[in-house]
Amino acid sequence: MARGSDGEGGGVQSVKRALQIMNVIADTGAPCGLSELAGATGLPIATIHRLLRTLIGAGILRQEPDRRYALGSALVHLGDQALAMIAPLVRPHLTALVDALGETANAARLEGTQIVYLAQVPSRHQMRMFTEVGRRVEAYRTAVGKAMLAQLDDQMIAEVYANTEFVATTPTTITCLDDLLRQLQSVRRDGYAIDDGEQEIGVRCVAVAVPGPPSTLALSVSGPTARINDGLVARAVPLLQQSSSAIAAANRATYPGLPAPRAAR
Structure with missing residues (x-):
């Protein structure tokens, strides 16, 4: 199996996980912490943290002063x-x-x-x-x-x-x-x-x-x-x-x- 693929219809696992995180924040309607995202997605905190860094770098998410995560201006x-x-x-x-x-x-x-x-x-x-x-x-x-x-x-x-x-x-x-x-x-x-x-x-x-x-x-x-x-x-x-x-x-x-x-x- 190619790296990054989850084997479900050729979908890319990291992309699906990133979308899952974004949807949790959107559905919550407020910034979310790491533990909240882990509980809602079932993903390991290390995986979430890695994806968050990428999404923040792209402007898709942002980190608030209290270290919670919100949707970013790129959206x-x-x-x-x-x-x-x-x-x-x-x-x-x-x-x-x-x-x-x-x-x-x-x-x-x-x-x-x-x-x-x-x-x-x-x-x-x-x-x-x-x-x-x-x-x-x-x-x-x-x-x-x-x-x-x-x-x-x-x-x-x-x-x-x-x-x-x-x-x-x-x-x-x-x-x-x-x-x-x-x-x-x-x-x-x-x-x-x-x-x-x-x-x-x-x-x-x-x-x-x-x-x-x-x-x-x-x-x-x-x-x-x-x-x-x-x-x-x-x-x-x-x-x-x-x-x-x-x-x-x-x-x-x-x-x-x-x-x-x-x-x-």
């Missing part, structure tokens, strides 16, 4: 490029949603406790919703955010939001973790999420998560509350689900090594 450029590559994939689906429903269609990604808008096709109505691509919003205030958070289990959500202050921007904004978890139960049951003026008064939105990698991607349709009524939501949900499934299939075809979609627990 910002990679993340920006990844977002740019996703937009062309989802834009035709957003256009089809606007054609079918007449309202603004959006694609967003979950990053920590926030969502970032990746692409948007605006409604043709004079009164329509507009969000700048790249804008970040707290996930718990949005339909796309709740659709993606619902893919995670409650324990992980509780850990992510353990030190988060819920800030209300409207009278209907979620203001505590218990209310968020209750809404996410409904999202999992129904297969879609609703934002009923929770981010902005007078704006309603319905969203569906894209299954599987990228597991933190969702599509939505948004507009004035008067137009995003229950009838439009009923029409929008199956179209959003169809588009989301098509995007997931396209991702698996483009990147056959991606793992299969994982059901939320």
Whole structure:
């Protein structure tokens, strides 16, 4: 066996281990120490330390003053490029949603406790919703955010939001973790999420998560509350689900090594 290969489909063991470390830090949402990384990955501390030195040298990780390890600035450029590559994939689906429903269609990604808008096709109505691509919003205030958070289990959500202050921007904004978890139960049951003026008064939105990698991607349709009524939501949900499934299939075809979609627990 060649040095560095683990024999699993020709994969390189050191690369897989490095990715495992990065994913642990990303999932934790905070800097991690050596012992934490060893416990989460099952790797020897000596191996982790060697990989950490390489990743720090490349700017992919950084070491904090307390000697814990965090994601580095080099990943910002990679993340920006990844977002740019996703937009062309989802834009035709957003256009089809606007054609079918007449309202603004959006694609967003979950990053920590926030969502970032990746692409948007605006409604043709004079009164329509507009969000700048790249804008970040707290996930718990949005339909796309709740659709993606619902893919995670409650324990992980509780850990992510353990030190988060819920800030209300409207009278209907979620203001505590218990209310968020209750809404996410409904999202999992129904297969879609609703934002009923929770981010902005007078704006309603319905969203569906894209299954599987990228597991933190969702599509939505948004507009004035008067137009995003229950009838439009009923029409929008199956179209959003169809588009989301098509995007997931396209991702698996483009990147056959991606793992299969994982059901939320």
